[in-house]
Amino acid sequence: MRVPLSWLAEYVELVPGTTPEEVHAALVEVGLEEEDVHTFEVQGAIVVGEVLEFVEEPQSNGKTIRWCQVRVAPEGETAADGGDAVHGIVCGARNFFPGDKVVVTLPGAVLPGPFPIAARKTYGHVSDGMIASARELGLGDDHEGILRLATLGIDAPVGTDAIKLLGLDDAAVEINVTPDRGYAFSIRGVAREYAHATGARFRDPVEQMSPAEVSGDAFPVEIRDEAPIRGRVGSTVYATRIVRDVDPKQPTPPWMVARLKLAGIRSISVLVDITNYVMLELGQPIHGYDLDRLRGGIVVRRATPGETMTTLDGKVRTLHPEDLLITDDRGPIGLAGVMGGADTEMSDATTNVLIEAANFDPVSIARTARRHKLPSEASKRYERGVDPQIAAAAATRVAQLMVDLAGGTADMGGSLIHEAPVREAIELPTGYVSGLIGVEYTDDEVHDALAEIGGTITVTDTGFEVVPPSWRPDLTGRADLAEEVARIAGYHRIPSVLPVAPPGRGLTRSQRVRRRVADTLAAAGATEVLSFPFATEAENGRYGSVDGEPVASVRLANALDASTALMRRSLLPGLIGAAQRNRSRGLNDLSLFEVGIVFLPEPGRTYGTPGLPIGDAKPSDDELAELQAGIPPQPRHVGVLLVGDVLTKQPGQAAVPAGIVDALDAVRQIGLATGAEFEFAQGSHRALHPGRTAELRVEGRTVGYAGELLPALAEEADLPRVVAVVELDLDAVIELTDPALEARAIGTYPAATQDLSLVVDRAVPAAAVAAVVRDGAGALLEDLHLVDDYRGQGVPEGSKSLTFALRFRAADRTLTAAEASEAKLAGAAVAAERYGARIRE
Template sequence: MKFSESWLRTFVNPALSSAELSHLLTMAGLEVEELEPVAPAFDQVVVAQVLEVVKHPDADRLKVCQVDIGPMSGSGTPLQIVCGAPNVAPGLKVPCALPGARLPGDFKIKVAKVRGIESSGMLCSAKELGLAEDASGLLELPADAPVGTSLRSYLDLDDQIYTLKLTPNRADCLSLTGIAREVAALTGTPATYPDIRPAPVSTHASRPVVLEASLACPRYCGRVISGVNARAATPEWMRRRLERSGLRSISALVDVTNYVLLELGQPLHAFDNAKLKGSVRARMARAGESLKLLNGQTLTLAEDVLVIADDSQPLALAGIMGGEASSVTLETTEIFLESAFFAPKAIAGRARRYNFSSDSSHRFERGVDFGNTLNALERATALVLEICGGEAGPITEARGELPEHPPVRLRTARVKKVLGLAFSADEIAALLGRLALPFVQEGDDFIVTPPSYRFDMEIEADLIEEVARLHGYDNIPAPAPVGTLAMLPQEETRRPLFRVRQLLADRGFQEVINFAFVQEAWEQDFAANMNPIRLANPIASQLAVMRSSLIGGLVENLSTNLKRKQSRVRLFEQGRCFLRDAGATPVPGYDQPWRLAALAYGPARPEGWGNDGRKVDYFDLKGDLEALLAPARLRFARLDHPALHPGRAARVSLDGRVIGCIGELHPEWVQKYDLPTPPVLFEIDLDAAVQARLPVYAEVSRFQPVIRDLAVVVDQQLALQDLLEGMKAAAKAPIQDLQLFDVYLGKGVPEGKKSLAFRIVMQDTQRTLLEAEIDSALADLTAYLEQNFAAQLRA
């Protein structure tokens, strides 16, 4: 909404400066997006009249003018000014910059000689005064402009232009009267509104009105005005107000409708009555109908579009724009002037559908005051009769069921709770009274009936907002929040997620965060999931399903890094996955486990002089995983996984529970996703990573340990992990630890066998071990290996 301050102050004139008024409106919810002067600064420019014009003796395009500047000349002698404007002529009234004047751009006017002829001033165009971007000649002023008057005063160039950025709910402020009503309520300054009286009816000419779509158009008023002079000039004051509100002057009849639109917020339209046939009808468009609008656009109308029509054809898009066939022209002598209320839902979105908008649709789709329909018609009629003459006929009106604004209850206690301020009932009553809101008081409660122009008042919170606005947001204190802080218990059996992430970062991994919705191909390739959870409204066509594994995102991250010439990549991600599970909670039918995944690619060590360039492999990542979950002992077993290499993948178990997988990416996916070499990766339940083992005290022996080596020959297919777990379970005191230190295949070892050498540490906390005890422990361990694993001592 754009308007001039001088126009607003004709309605309400508070004792505030332009900047103060701007701040007041902004803090009341009517944001002033821009405040700018009507004209740039200049001085000593007056209204002047050209008395005589003669050709310059030494220049074909210059003329020597005698100019009357009135009392400003002192002696009453006209000024001689050399001018090159093509439209300069005797009798013309134009702006004249006197010697000593300063024009926009810091341009100073001095007495000077132009081609040998003295020039004592300058006749100005609108461009030279900063009033227009372009000008073909001098700015021509009205014939009744008083000579010698300051141009700034005459044209009110010290005015300010306000541009409001209104929220959609404040359609009541899309007019000067609406803004004046707000300013009056905020400042307590009395407001004066246009004196609207019924126009005298001096002709019986009328046209019937029919509502065929009364829900979309519950009220339609119109009247015929005969004998109008469409060529009449729009008054300077009206044209100025329209232009400063962003509307150009077109013709007197059109300007009147635009003026009432800005003044009262009621869109109007004038039809050429001679072009209408039969009744004026508010109806829905019919299939196949078309309409050429005033903007030159020809539309094929849909059946859900409301139109104004006569008995033969559509005349206008209701509440949006008139049609060209029935438009008024300079030859029009009789008009049918309409003023109507259209339901917001019937107008909303229709203009945007046809790729344009209008001031009328902008208002109607937000809600126009249906109680002001007749007043706007009377106001426009009075202006037409004043400017264009003519005779007004009786108003024809058709009415359906107008919107109802049910009363809203406002509780004093609720106001205090929401705003944090204790308003008394009398204070709230005073604030509501300033807004002219009708109410009935019931104890400390108020039953408020929203007026017809307030479509935004529907619930109690809307009224509380009004109380806050009038009281002033600046006056609402902002106390610091008060709360009780308590240290939450930290379980010793769980470590913070941050610690898990830090452990991986310490080992050279970088965290990534990917979308939880992924490509369907990833689910099929990396999880063999042929029935993923689909999104009802994906943000992109390729991101249409929810992930059940983190592997796809990491492979995509690797591919992106390789395209950017990164040769060594270490990535990890923690996040939710989504699986179908009929018995899952808290979302029935869907399990949402937290997972942790990591990927390693490229050289095992960063580039350096001591780096042999070895590529990362399964055992490197296995070491990272074991370090991450230490001191817990993990078990690894052969696994077939859709994302991993068939012979280089393992199931990861912790305390007998499978927690994830680890391995090298499947060769098929290495080729499909264009990776030079296969990365290694793991994916485990995040819950396993955050588990922490409580430390257990063990006495440290003061006696020296006894170390013995034990070499056995076993079947080559026997898993070392099974052997170690069995030996540790069977080992008795004084055995404290045992570790594999050698594997041998070759001469001296039978075909199909392998030699395993273990280092066994024995120690007692109370005494030095006897040789017999040592031999007995070794004999028991050897017997266990022979009985359970068919192991033989190596010779």
């Protein structure tokens, strides 16, 4: 919200000379964040001049310029720049005549840009200044010709300071308005907040406007909401006024143009400018209809399926049954609270105006604005809550301005529907505010603070009953009132105290293990990424399903992007997207990982949160269980992606590209961090390469997969043919791992090492052979790993030779070679019994 200081000063006492920075500082004290300061960026000698005469001089480039003689100071006086009273100025515009009063920027002046003005030789003359247009002054977009003061209704003496005359000496402070403080989207609201911060006297503009008595049925209006959202009727207040015989071609006064410009709204026409002005002033959106183009009365209703309308931006919009409409006998003439229709807009031909000031349901307006992608100044205010008590006063204010500035006549025609619900009192027990904020406030301080914000207070035996003011829909509970007391009394009174952590708490085991996994992967050279948890239907089906069967997904009701309207079932799409973006920026060798939640709803089950009562008490265990049951399973996964080279090419060393071996190494790193003993088995996943996919198991339960992406999927993502990936259920790994797992003691006696080569059928997995050898070798076997997989000469067709390196050690003695050989052969015997393995000679 941009607030011109001259406008602010109309409703709250500003000390003369108050700077924008001082206003910002005061507003920050009551919780309004400062953003920026806006000015017209004009300075120097800019005065009212009178065109005495000019000579038109055609140029060789086809352009005709005017060599003008312009009086810039009264006869016999020196000009503001110290020069003669009459200046010769070259001008290319052709919309002025001798005798016109214009705005002249003299040498030394600076226009927005910055654009300094100096005497300079051009077209064979020395142009001693410039005659300015509205755009050059920063007042608007009109650059078709110079600004003639007569078109603004101004007849000021020659030499008058044009900066002050046109309101260009004003400045505006910009503040950030949070969603709960919509009242600050008005000069009225900001003036009140400034009064809270400084103690300056506040003059409520609404109290200065006595709504005119109008006949309730002089203009027919009906609110017919047969499908309210969440039981809230779309409109509870609707006020209209009629102004006749307006002149829409009257100029908007410069003070209004300047204020609107500083507030961030461009001047359009006097009628539209007045409605925007009152909206900024009071926070009440206003819409004006060309009364002569209306057909019958107005009905406020919901749209019917398939209904359409053309909005002011010229677009034909297909309406949704939730959309709240303003209609007449022909159909929709406006999207309520968002944008009017093109059929009844005010134009240069409008002579009779129907003024609308209404109050609409915030939820309905917010949904309509987002559904049609139509954010507007009106919807921005409605969706935050507009004061329901000011509609009639705002309509009267607009009518009076149209009478004063557009020459109209306000008649008694109009209507007023006022069915806003009465706000209920909030109980505020004695001592509640002090207990919540941590500052000792007296009862008088609490009472005075709440009275200052406009609350109606009743003293009770236990404390206060407070009815919040109509412009504060955000005050719904006692905690909100406590916050207001803290704000008005001053945040500086709240001490900065570091709370003492209660003993016996800290990170849970799952949190500690998750951090250890992230630290371990980072220490191994991987980079952690954080991707959006949104996915397409194709991504969830491809990466979130192992066998390609249809899967259930959580669908967002109001997605940021319609193409990614589902919650992810896998971390891999996010990792692939991150790799794709980084490679497009020249980073070709990547090792990425992410620890995050995925969403795995059960097929055919409907999820949702129950309507639990809102109160100050902590929810019961049953209520918490009910809430938890309404949420789909959200396990935490860990995903890893490797692409490019894991070892770059160096002198004497060839590059080593990433592959499934590196994916399995990442799994082993996760095993070190979690204490899990992973089992690798040949696996199958619809997104991974057949034959290069490992199923990951812990205690016999599948917890994830590692392997290489299908080359077609890698190519689709503009990645190299080989992309190694891992995804596993970290919550399941932690659950299946013994929390009391301790490091194994280091043996002090020598180890005995032997190799074992077994010939087995090619279809038998090496991991399965290793498992049975480990079981058969017994407790003396300390380590076993595969060192060779040979298929060739000397091995029967259809078989393979697996060579394992075995290390034996006893905890209490030095093993003999015979003991080690006996254990090795015992393992080989079990492999022979289970898989028909034979020792290769």
